Amino acid sequence: MSIKLFIICMxxxxxxxxxxxxxxxxxxxxxxxxVGGEVQNCNARYGAFKSDELLANVQNYANTHILRSFQFLxxxxxxxxxxxNRAGFEKLYRKMSDQTWExxxxxxxxxxxxxxxxxxxxxxxxIKERQMEYExxxxxxxxxxxxxxxxLAEGAHFLHGEVTRRKEHDAEVASFLENNFVHQHSEIIRExxxxxxxxxxxxxxxxxxxxxxxxxxxxxxxxx
Amino acid sequence: xxxxxxLGVAVLFTASQNGVQGxxxxxxxxxxxxxxxxxxxxxxxxxxKEQVQEELTAAMTYFAMGAHFSKxxxxxxxxxxxxxxxxxxxxxxxxxxxxxxxxxxxxxxxxAQLIRDPQPxxxxxxxxxxxxxxxxxLEAHVTRKIRDIASTCEEPGRxxxxxxxxxxxxxxxxxxxxxxYEGQRDLAGKISNLxxxxxxxxxxxxFLFDKKLLNGNSV
Numbered sequence: 139m140s141i142k143l144f145i146i147c148m149x150x151x152x153x154x155x156x157x158x159x160x161x162x163x164x165x166x167x168x169x170x171x172x173v174g175g176e177v178q179n180c181n182a183r184y185g186a187f188k189s190d191e192l193l194a195n196v197q198n199y200a201n202t203h204i205l206r207s208f209q210f211l212x213x214x215x216x217x218x219x220x221x222x223n224r225a226g227f228e229k230l231y232r233k234m235s236d237q238t239w240e241x242x243x244x245x246x247x248x249x250x251x252x253x254x255x256x257x258x259x260x261x262x263x264x265i266k267e268r269q270m271e272y273e274x275x276x277x278x279x280x281x282x283x284x285x286x287x288x289x290l291a292e293g294a295h296f297l298h299g300e301v302t303r304r305k306e307h308d309a310e311v312a313s314f315l316e317n318n319f320v321h322q323h324s325e326i327i328r329e330x331x332x333x334x335x336x337x338x339x340x341x342x343x344x345x346x347x348x349x350x351x352x353x354x355x356x357x358x359x360x361x362x
Numbered sequence: 363x364x365x366x367x368x369l370g371v372a373v374l375f376t377a378s379q380n381g382v383q384g385x386x387x388x389x390x391x392x393x394x395x396x397x398x399x400x401x402x403x404x405x406x407x408x409x410x411k412e413q414v415q416e417e418l419t420a421a422m423t424y425f426a427m428g429a430h431f432s433k434x435x436x437x438x439x440x441x442x443x444x445x446x447x448x449x450x451x452x453x454x455x456x457x458x459x460x461x462x463x464x465x466x467x468x469x470x471x472x473x474a475q476l477i478r479d480p481q482p483x484x485x486x487x488x489x490x491x492x493x494x495x496x497x498x499x500l501e502a503h504v505t506r507k508i509r510d511i512a513s514t515c516e517e518p519g520r521x522x523x524x525x526x527x528x529x530x531x532x533x534x535x536x537x538x539x540x541x542x543y544e545g546q547r548d549l550a551g552k553i554s555n556l557x558x559x560x561x562x563x564x565x566x567x568x569f570l571f572d573k574k575l576l577n578g579n580s581v
Contacts, residue, residue, distance in 0.1 A: 182434035204425075208418070208477045211457070216473050218464045220395070231458075239453065243428070243446055250432025250442070258482050259425060270471050277388045341386050348390050 143275055144201025182253030186301045186308035195300060196249060197260045199293050203242035204258075210235035212272045213279055227276060233362055234283065234326070238290070241319070248314055252282075276351050277337045284330040291323035306318075333358075388432040400467035403525045410463055410530075411476055411481070414456045416507050418480035420500055420574070421452035426482035427493050438568070440575030441490050462533060490568050491556050498549040505542040508534055555581055 162180035169175045186192045214231035217224040246256045274282060298315050301308040340350035418534075424445045433444035460476070463469050469476070483500070487493040512534050515527040559567030574581045 153423075204422075205479075208480075211460075212473050212477060215460050215464065215476070219470045220464075220471050222395075228508075239402055239450070243425070243449070246425070246429045247432055247442075247446075250429065250434065253434045255433055256426070256429040258422065258429075258485060270474070273471070275389045277386075338386070341388060345387055346391075347387055347438055350385060351390065362548070 185304045186311050187252045187254050193254050198262045200242050200245040201261050203238045207235045207238040216272050224355045226355040229362050260357045263286050280334045284334055294319040402466050409511040410512045412488050414459050414476050417456035422482040424449035424479045426485045430486055438572045440572035444575055473531045481537045501546050508538050
């Protein structure tokens, strides 16, 4: 009798000790035993995503894409009004709005893949940064777009640094950023820098650059 | 000495070049354009602008549904797929409304007010059925708003501007309302089918339904 009791005691101690580890399997063994329990370790969170700090940074990066997408849309709309009437600029910024929107969706899907979740309300940036000027002339808008794209590229570099050098090494997150963000960023930035310098040279020191801008806009309509 | 002179000339040259660059004319002159073709009246324009924010709020809500059903612990990729698609569709509607306003001579100023940081109405759902029900309520809300624009733009009277905007109302009823009614019927059908299965086959019903959605089958 006392031996049986001893064995039961030993087993239960063993079980409790076993269940307390951070493993899905242990959770399942616990949940399927008469004691029952949650299976909170049965998730896809591993590597760098175990850190809440990285998760917050990725959420912030996705929210920045959504914000930028709407900002590019407003820049595009401005050039679509009858006074501005620059279909090429309108098309260029619309393309950027579409791209940043798609990238936001990709980031949210990626978070789901890695056992993380999106929080649409989390943003690191200052609120004042959202008060942007949209009603810009051609060269200024191109300059603004270039700066915005550089910001997005640097955001990707920051995350890449977090998962390679600074925090827990995570090859999959690094590879995701490389394949889906950084190379496209370098291409867009080079394109916008080229346009900005072209416009600057075309305007030159003419008192009236309206014909140059008209022709450049026509070029943009075909080039995009 | 000669070198110094050369340097001096070079400095002068760059300085003069900088001087020229500093005087770039970047802004173009305003052109006087007749405005009697701009016929949309204020109460109607106001409603149309508000609709952009409405559509984007719907887009963000669908975006949040997509995010929710993409979670590993929820794991309903079929639901996530249709909601991500709906999010982009709602965004397209907002862009169509902006395009219409631009076509009618609108949006020449205060464009920043058009999009005011739209946020999802909710970020988690108990199950697929409750998300579909929320989606149907959201669509019904958007439909009411579109009808509201149509009625305002038919008789904007209040401010003494008596202008029945036939074209806008035709565009809204033809393009937008058709899509709204078709979308609502589709959602109601999905809720009906999934709801029936849940009566006795809860988790399994939703699991199978999700795979149908993922494969693009009509359900």
